[in-house]
Amino acid sequence: MTTSSYASQVSNRMNNFGLAQTGSSKKFRVCVIGSGNWGTTVAKIVAENAAEKPELFQSEVRMWVYQEQLDGQNLTDIINAKHENVKYLPDIKLPSNLVADPDIKNTVKGADLVVFNIPHQFLRNICKQLQGIDFTGVRAISCLKGLEVSKDGVLLLSDYIEQQLGMHCGVLSGANLAPEVAKEKYCETTIAYPRPSDYYEGDIDESILKTLFQRQYFHVRISPDVAGVSIGGALKNVVALTAGFVEGRGWGDNAKAAIMRRGLLEMIKFSKTFFPDAKATTFTAESAGVADLITSCAGGRNHRVGMEMARTGKPIEQIEKELLNGQSAQGICTAREVNELLTEKNMADDFPLFTATYKIAFEDLNIDDLPAYLED
Amino acid sequence: MTTSSYASQVSNRMNNFGLAQTGSSKKFRVCVIGSGNWGTTVAKIVAENAAEKPELFQSEVRMWVYQEQLDGQNLTDIINAKHENVKYLPDIKLPSNLVADPDIKNTVKGADLVVFNIPHQFLRNICKQLQGIDFTGVRAISCLKGLEVSKDGVLLLSDYIEQQLGMHCGVLSGANLAPEVAKEKYCETTIAYPRPSDYYEGDIDESILKTLFQRQYFHVRISPDVAGVSIGGALKNVVALTAGFVEGRGWGDNAKAAIMRRGLLEMIKFSKTFFPDAKATTFTAESAGVADLITSCAGGRNHRVGMEMARTGKPIEQIEKELLNGQSAQGICTAREVNELLTEKNMADDFPLFTATYKIAFEDLNIDDLPAYLED
Numbered sequence: 148m149t150t151s152s153y154a155s156q157v158s159n160r161m162n163n164f165g166l167a168q169t170g171s172s173k174k175f176r177v178c179v180i181g182s183g184n185w186g187t188t189v190a191k192i193v194a195e196n197a198a199e200k201p202e203l204f205q206s207e208v209r210m211w212v213y214q215e216q217l218d219g220q221n222l223t224d225i226i227n228a229k230h231e232n233v234k235y236l237p238d239i240k241l242p243s244n245l246v247a248d249p250d251i252k253n254t255v256k257g258a259d260l261v262v263f264n265i266p267h268q269f270l271r272n273i274c275k276q277l278q279g280i281d282f283t284g285v286r287a288i289s290c291l292k293g294l295e296v297s298k299d300g301v302l303l304l305s306d307y308i309e310q311q312l313g314m315h316c317g318v319l320s321g322a323n324l325a326p327e328v329a330k331e332k333y334c335e336t337t338i339a340y341p342r343p344s345d346y347y348e349g350d351i352d353e354s355i356l357k358t359l360f361q362r363q364y365f366h367v368r369i370s371p372d373v374a375g376v377s378i379g380g381a382l383k384n385v386v387a388l389t390a391g392f393v394e395g396r397g398w399g400d401n402a403k404a405a406i407m408r409r410g411l412l413e414m415i416k417f418s419k420t421f422f423p424d425a426k427a428t429t430f431t432a433e434s435a436g437v438a439d440l441i442t443s444c445a446g447g448r449n450h451r452v453g454m455e456m457a458r459t460g461k462p463i464e465q466i467e468k469e470l471l472n473g474q475s476a477q478g479i480c481t482a483r484e485v486n487e488l489l490t491e492k493n494m495a496d497d498f499p500l501f502t503a504t505y506k507i508a509f510e511d512l513n514i515d516d517l518p519a520y521l522e523d
Numbered sequence: 524m525t526t527s528s529y530a531s532q533v534s535n536r537m538n539n540f541g542l543a544q545t546g547s548s549k550k551f552r553v554c555v556i557g558s559g560n561w562g563t564t565v566a567k568i569v570a571e572n573a574a575e576k577p578e579l580f581q582s583e584v585r586m587w588v589y590q591e592q593l594d595g596q597n598l599t600d601i602i603n604a605k606h607e608n609v610k611y612l613p614d615i616k617l618p619s620n621l622v623a624d625p626d627i628k629n630t631v632k633g634a635d636l637v638v639f640n641i642p643h644q645f646l647r648n649i650c651k652q653l654q655g656i657d658f659t660g661v662r663a664i665s666c667l668k669g670l671e672v673s674k675d676g677v678l679l680l681s682d683y684i685e686q687q688l689g690m691h692c693g694v695l696s697g698a699n700l701a702p703e704v705a706k707e708k709y710c711e712t713t714i715a716y717p718r719p720s721d722y723y724e725g726d727i728d729e730s731i732l733k734t735l736f737q738r739q740y741f742h743v744r745i746s747p748d749v750a751g752v753s754i755g756g757a758l759k760n761v762v763a764l765t766a767g768f769v770e771g772r773g774w775g776d777n778a779k780a781a782i783m784r785r786g787l788l789e790m791i792k793f794s795k796t797f798f799p800d801a802k803a804t805t806f807t808a809e810s811a812g813v814a815d816l817i818t819s820c821a822g823g824r825n826h827r828v829g830m831e832m833a834r835t836g837k838p839i840e841q842i843e844k845e846l847l848n849g850q851s852a853q854g855i856c857t858a859r860e861v862n863e864l865l866t867e868k869n870m871a872d873d874f875p876l877f878t879a880t881y882k883i884a885f886e887d888l889n890i891d892d893l894p895a896y897l898e899d
Contacts, residue, residue: 322780333894334777335784366781366894400821401710404698405742408711408814411807431787431807438784441817445776518709518742 175351176205177359178254180273181264181290182212182226182247183474184325187236189264189290189360191329194245196359203358211254212247213269223247235474239329251276260286260351260359263308263316266475267293270304274311286351287316288340292380292477296484298491301421303377315343318373319360320380321434322442331364337435338369339376368434374422375429375436382417382501383440384478385485386410388463389504390444391453392514402518407444409500409521411437417485417498449478456508463508482508551727552581553735554630556649557640557666558588558602558623559850560701563612565640565666565736567705570621572735579734582620587630589645599623611850615705627652636662636727636735639684639692642851643669646680650687662727663692664716668756668853672860674867677797679753691719694749695736696756697810698818707740713811714745715752744810750798751805751812758793758877759816760854761861762786764839765880766820767829768890778894783820785876785897787813793861793874825854832884839884858884 177197179190190210197204215222217234226232226247230240248254255261255277265273270291287308295302305316317340328334338360340353353369361367370376386407393402411430418425430436444450448471455466467476486505489495495502503520506512512520553573555566566586573580591598593610602608602623606616624630631637631653641649646667663684671678681692693716704710714736716729729745737743746752762783769778787806794801806812820826824847831842843852862881865871871878879896882888888896 322777322784324775324777327775327777330775332775332778333781334775335781366898399700399703399706399708399710400818401698401700401703402708404814404817404821405709405711405810407817408698408808408810411813427807431803431813432784434781434784437787437807437813438780441780441783442776445780445821522742 173259173349174201174205175203175259175355175359176257177208177260177262178258179208179210179262179264180251180254182210182232182235183264183266184232184236184329185290185323186210186264187232187239187241188325188329189262189319190245191239191241192362192365193262193359194242195362198242198244200358203355206244207246208244209246209248209254209258211251212249214249221249223249235472236325236329252280255280255285258285260288261314262288262290262319263304264290267291267304267477267480268475270295270307274308277312280312282312282314284345284347284350285314286343287312287314288338288356289316289318289377290320292320292384293481294378294381294484294488296488301484301488303374303422305373305377315345317341317356318376318380320376320439321368322438323365323434324442324446328365331362333364333366335366335368335434335438336360337376337429337433338367339371339373339435340369341371341373370429370433370435372424372426372429372433374425375418376433378418378422378425379414379430379433379435379439381477381481382414382485383410383443384447384449384476385482385501385504386414386440386478387443387447387449388453388476388478388482388508389500389517391450391455392457392504392507392517394450395454395457396514403444406500406517407440411440413498413500414440417501420494421488448474448476452476452479457514479508549635549725550577550581551579551635551731551735552633553584553636553638554634555584555586555638555640556627556630558586558608558611559640559642560608560612560705561666561699562586562640563608563615563617564701564705565638565695566621567615567617568738568741569638569735570618571738574618574620576734579731583622584620585622585624585630585634587627588623588625590625597625599625611848612701612705628656631656631661634661636664637690638664638666638695639680640666643667643680643853643856644851646671646683650684653688656688658688658690660721660723660726661690662719663688663690664714664732665692665694665753666696668696668760669857670754670757670860670864672864677860677864679750679798681749681753691721693717693732694752694756696752696815697744698814699741699810700818700822704741707738709740709742711742711744711810711814712736713752713805713809714743715747715749715811716745717747717749746805746809746811748800748802748805750801751794752809754794754798754801755790755806755809755811755815757853757857758790758861759786759819760823760825760852761858761877761880762790762816762854763819763823763825764829764852764854764858764884765876765893767826767831768833768880768883768893770826771830771833772890779820782876782893783816787816789874789876790816793877796870797864824850824852828852828855833890855884 194208289305308316321336570584665681697712
């Protein structure tokens with residue numbers, strides 16, 4: 148398809164969906180899939196900017212919410228009445244142009260940009276529900292943390308979304324503990340969004356994305372490295388589990404820093420092994436790399452789960468249930484996926500920290516044997 | 524001087540000093556200059572290994588102690604009687620072959636290796652006291668944190684020691700909060716010790732140093748990068764102050780990680796600017812780099828001083844006195860030195876985090892203006 152015929156097709160689709168256009172510039176319609184604490188926080192950011200920049204964005208931002216009942220009421224109705232996600236992000240006021248929607252197809256209707264922000268394990272099912280819809284020209288940003296592992300190898304979740312739904316998909320990841328971002332405390336994030344091969348004049352680009360996501364408290368950095376940003380976001384959760392193990396054992400800050408150093412090196416090695424285009428500097432210089440690792444090992448969910456496992460010896464998935472109010476610690480799932488991949492490729496010994504973490508979480512390796520396991 | 528005549532001179536010196544020699548291998552005599560909590564901890568490590576490896580080291584390790592009176596008793600007498608540094612490292616048993624000595628010249632007498640472990644601000648005076656002694660063939664390891672700044676530029680402290688005393692000097696630095704290492708909790712460290720130009724068969728080398736410093740709980744990594752290891756150790760203290768400011772203001776883990784990320788980048792940029800041979804990977808991959816930064820920003824002295832300044836608004840040097848029981852927060856001194864250098868070179872704006880930290884600590888920049896100051 149030539150660029151011009153593609154642009155005209157996109158234009159037709161837009162007209163069909165009734166998007167407002169001012170001269171050559173259209174107003175982008177944005178929606179968010181997911182409403183956990185990070186999903187709701189990102190939806191809040193996007194809706195704030197959509198409302199403040201009417202020259203670029205349609206004001207209404209729909210957020211798909213997995214419907215639940217709270218005291219006999221629909222969660223979506225509560226969110227839309229109170230402008231607060233009382234279940235997953237309590238005490239944070241949401242903008243009134245953010246509309247909770249239990250119908251995923253209605254949520255994405257007419258959207259120019261779909262922001263995915265759900266736990267990895269729900270992605271397949273979400274994609275199934277969206278299959279068959281024509282997403283020609285629709286763009287996406289994945290805030291998911293994880294990797295899609297199969298016998299064939301490993302796939303970035305943004306690539307999985309692109310393959311399943313035909314949306315060109317970038318990623319957003321960074322040192323972003325949701326409760327702090329929701330309270331509008333200062334932080335940074337990284338967006339990687341290389342322009343699609345079918346990019347057209349007036350299409351969403353990295354500058355539009357920066358405008359959509361940047362707030363005074365949420366500082367966006369643009370990176371070209373989708374793989375590096377994605378892998379950083381996925382693997383830091385595994386290292387955060389390990390850091391939690393060590394902290395839970397009371398070994399102190401030196402030991403925790405040693406684990407994080409080793410973890411960072413394995414993250415880089417993993418990316419170089421499976422995604423040769425990924426850049427080491429994404430891990431060492433970007434918010435989605437070392438900064439996210441630091442934050443996640445300081446106060447994230449995975450770190451808390453790891454600590455609790457070290458303290459109590461309970462099975463890790465039981466701790467996740469008890470500790471996280473229905474949310475998930477993605478590092479548990481990622482540790483398993485990574486181990487599956489490394490075992491399949493006969494490379495488990497090349498990644499001793501990832502392998503030890505898996506064995507502590509799911510097999511019978513003792514945390515006290517971790518230093519010996521990591522010995523060069 | 525040819526290598527052989529040099530070796531024979533060294534051999535003469537050794538004989539004059541009565542060093543034991545077994546065949547071609549001599550037993551190295553080690554001493555430590557400094558007895559703060561880190562000085563005493565390193566002396567403990569070295570003395571433990573000296574006692575356990577009689578084939579390599581003389582058992583007695585002398586530690587120079589700046590004499591103080593505690594309840595009318597000499598601190599050195601207390602240390603030697605109780606085998607505990609009750610003032611600076613209480614509740615930690617020291618090996619009996621570690622001997623506290625108030626006489627610095629006696630401490631270094633006959634030493635093959637001098638381990639320097641004092642606050643930077645005492646170094647000039649220490650060197651003056653040692654000048655005139657023949658240190659031919661004597662080697663040194665600096666555990667100091669700081670940089671020697673003058674109108675002419677910046678000098679590593681190990682180079683300063685080498686210039687002042689004629690000892691070839693390497694460095695030891697890493698994620699090593701002294702109280703944790705003293706309690707023998709697991710950690711890593713980095714030693715950089717390129718062999719001297721006058722290296723001779725049987726001389727101290729990186730392998731001897733690893734044997735001297737490595738304990739089961741203290742894992743030594745060898746690096747070729749003296750400048751990188753030194754600058755990492757010096758500048759992380761500045762970043763730890765900044766991280767303390769941010770944490771003291773209650774901005775949370777995301778903001779702190781953002782500061783640490785920016786700090787790490789400025790550390791690398793500083794090293795590349797003033798020590799072009801330094802390697803970026805020392806900062807991103809070694810214990811003396813990112814791991815030390817993480818540890819120092821989690822629980823080090825500088826971080827505590829920065830937090831307290833943010834909370835109370837008191838002058839930083841007053842906080843240092845009140846908080847640290849006579850020990851020093853090296854980041855205060857280093858922030859000043861770095862700013863002096865950058866101002867002299869007209870480069871203060873190229874290092875906004877270091878410059879902002881200086882201005883917060885010593886001038887009138889408000890911590891709340893830090894994010895704006897760091898804006899790209």
